[in-house]
Amino acid sequence: MNSTSLESALTEWTYILGESRVIPATAEAFGASTIGASTIGAKRNIPAILKPGNREEIAAILKVAQQWRIAVYPVSTGNNWGYGSANPVEDDCVVLDLSQLNRISDFDPELGVVTVEPGVTQGALRKFLDQNDGDYLVPVTGAGPTCSLLGNALERGYGITPITDHFAAVTKIEAVLPDGSIYETALSELGGQEVDRLFKWGVGPYIDGLFSQGNFGVVVRMTIALAPAPETITAFFFSTKDDARLEALVPTVRAVLRALTGSVVAINLLNDQRMLSMMTPFPEDKAVDGVLPPQEVEKMANSHGVAAWSGVGAIYASKEVARAARRTLRRLLGPVTDRLVFVDRRKVNTARNLARLLPGKLATRLQGMADTLSGALEIMHGAPNEVALALAYWRSGELPGPGQPKNPARDGCGLIWFAPLVPIRGDDVRRYTDMIERICPQYGINPLITLTTVSDRCFDSTVPLLFDRNDPEATARANACYKALYEAGRREGFLPYRLNIDAMGSIHAQGSAFSKLASQLKAAVDPNFILAPGRYVSRIQHSEV
Template identity: 25%
Template sequence: MADLRLPPDFTLQKLTQAQRAFESVLGANKVFFEDLDRTSYLDKFAVDDEAHHPSGAVACESVEEVQAVVRIANQYRLPLFPISRGKNLGYGGTAPVLEGSVVLDLSRMKKIEFDAEQGTVIVEPGVSFYDLYDFVQQNNLPYWLSTPGNSWGSVMGNALDRGVGYTPYGEHTKNICGLEVVMPDGDLVRTGMGAFSNAPTWQAYPFGFGPGWDQMFVQSNFGIVTKMGMWMMPEPESLMGMDVEFDRPEDLKVMVDTIAPLRRERVLTQSPSIGNWMRAAAVLTRRTDWTDEPGALSDAVIDAIRKQFDIGWWGVSLRLYGREDVNKAAYKILEEAMGNAGPMKITPTSWRRGEPLEYTGWTGTPMTFPMQNVNWYGGRGGHIGFSPIIPQDGDAALAQFRRTYARYQEYGMDYQGSFAFGERHLTNVNAMVFNKDDPAMMGRIDPFFRTLVADAKAQGYGEYRTHLDYMDLVAGSYDFNNNALLRLNEKVKNALDPNGIIAPGKSGIWPSAFAGERGQ
């Protein structure tokens, strides 16, 4: 049992007793406590392979099984770490925050209930974007998904961690409508109109009567979500848009200042993302195809890569969805605005219902090929993301880029960054791609990340999402009034989960029972 890690103040005898109790309610084929099992639930992209080891895992197939597991966990004071599918790579994957927690694997819960008239769906945690896409296609439903850049993960898990896609429904958390949640004491709650027996409006109105609790279970450890309602995008009559390339790093300013008003006016209703040249290069090639020079890539190599792929320093894909007449009118506005911004090139694109469809994120098609970027350096590839929220302002975006780019060069890393638009904000997503077989490189990742967090905090920028290693760091950076928000979160946690069994440490929220583990 060389890989066995136990929670604080826990014993092997208690773990064995808990394991037997899990087997009694689930069956032995759903309980995993062997060395190989524990290895299977490690973080595949971990910066530190010695951190976040589980003591085992259990797999549930029904709400009733989840409730039974929660009751056993309370009996033995054994922390659980729920995962939907465990594909949140770059943020922790299948691994728990707290060493020795038991992973509660919900990937076998895969039911889909679709209301084709209203365009809503209820999914369980194990439903992947591919599963939902196949369901829509097989049933000839006139709806589109919004998918993230890598789509093998859970629809629910992505929305509950504030993941994003590229269509007008790309801010997935905003499209949650109604949750079913197993609470830390095993009670079962439905939010919104789901609290009303047999309500036909559970997926139509998210608030119900009294406080609206859906967002309480986003990025939290207050309960285990077993069903999620979500709004789907009706298949549009047409799609029009353009792929736009800009030549210089400083063009980021004009790109942001041109697109931002169109986004705020809802001429653009999608979630466009400005990305640099490496988004293409790292997916289609490896670094050794271009150079063997150490440190960050030189301008000469970057120029060679851009020439080969005929791409700008920055690129953005802009799409319009809906009625064709409306799209044509909006396209004229878009074409004039982007043309006046001085692009390197504009490539128009269009589609009408009934024509062959391009299989991309812009049409809500699941995909996984962008994950090939982890092969950039060779070896066992991985990445983590640094993603602060910044103002939707060209000067602010350019300044943030210059600070971050200088840090990439300082730490000898190749820059892959993007600026994704919400309606009023930008998310500056920076992928820190690495080779886990390069000890020198891996030794730079932690100080590099912490430096980026400190740089952003100095500007008043906080991350919206982060890896297990940095949840305490990021939660602590939200420091108004002596971290009043964190204190509020932990008051709620202790009230709902006095034994601290649901995902202690998730999003930096530590129950009193494990308060000593903060920052460990």
């Protein structure tokens, strides 16, 4: 890209969008935008931000980008915190901000499918369903109400509501290709738009998958299947005080998922430090080189009643099935846990009423517990909230004022997610947790571990690398920690399901057949590599041709 080409492209984009939706790279213009901020400490040169409002404008933008060889990088709402936020993988990409494409359409209340654009957030869909008698669950994540449904699904995000795999819920994709042409599946092109929204695989090669963790087009509409709200939703919480029982707990989690298929769809396991990060401010005065010593962790855990390992899940079922599921959970989890409790909205309301009758600190503690449980329950009910988002602020960042949504990138938080896949086997989980607990403290990072079942065979573990983003040395250590974890995980067989913008190149091994094929497919649809260069798919090398 040269300055003349960029100026020519900006002139044409201004003609297409108008001056107000073409934002040049000046401090004044970028001042109101969080694009460019990043929790991982990455900084990119971004020449401009474009704000299209429909697919026709996107098609025109991409045609101009091809003409002048200007790279563009689409983002949905830009809230990809911990993975790069709204930053491109490479420098000198114009950011295509799709947040104004925020329409919800084609909702079928009988069959439970709905079509969303990139700017539709978890909170917006919840509001839409509430206003349209949609008795369905939003596929929520812990990232909160302001995050894009479409963006999360394309990154293969997941949750603990009944459709845990969010890309699995995608039934239809419509995209603008790098040359400005429109992609739809063969079923839709043949006139089968209705059945195309109901059947994921269509007919012929499954091309929709190229748009997931890829850079083959700008997805402008996505149809997703929603899980119907069940008769009852009951959360269950369990814990074990003895870390040595982890190897027995892990296969029990697998047994629960297999015994209660359809009723219990996902379970989270959290270590003591991860639980403490949700319950108490980080005690800087107790840390040594930024890390809490084991004796301090033990003292804090005892003070707050936190066990070595805690677990949470939900029962989605009719009243009769829920009663049977509770009996099964007691039978399976009882021998390997010290505590198992069941909580629903009624019990949370009872706790809140009781808190009003208690004095001082006891009332405050019970009210806080009720608020935390309520937040977790609302997520299980498919209602997004910010209860999990506070984690990003544990080591750095300034919490926003009342009524203002949390935004870790805007608020100065330092957060990098390490998210590897781990087999649901006791020995493997022990090897994995030992790896995390050995490496993280070497870089001043507290080992906060969550293991979430993505099936009855595999966990995805999310380890937040929390650091002071205003400290260059702490930022460098956190990024070095990620690299060390990646390399150790590669040796041990624990590799991420999702990558941040600084780690995209790690999947392109020398001589890799996967990388070669992906690059050849990319070159076929985007020979100038103007769309999201470097995003999961690398530029084709001459030696590969």
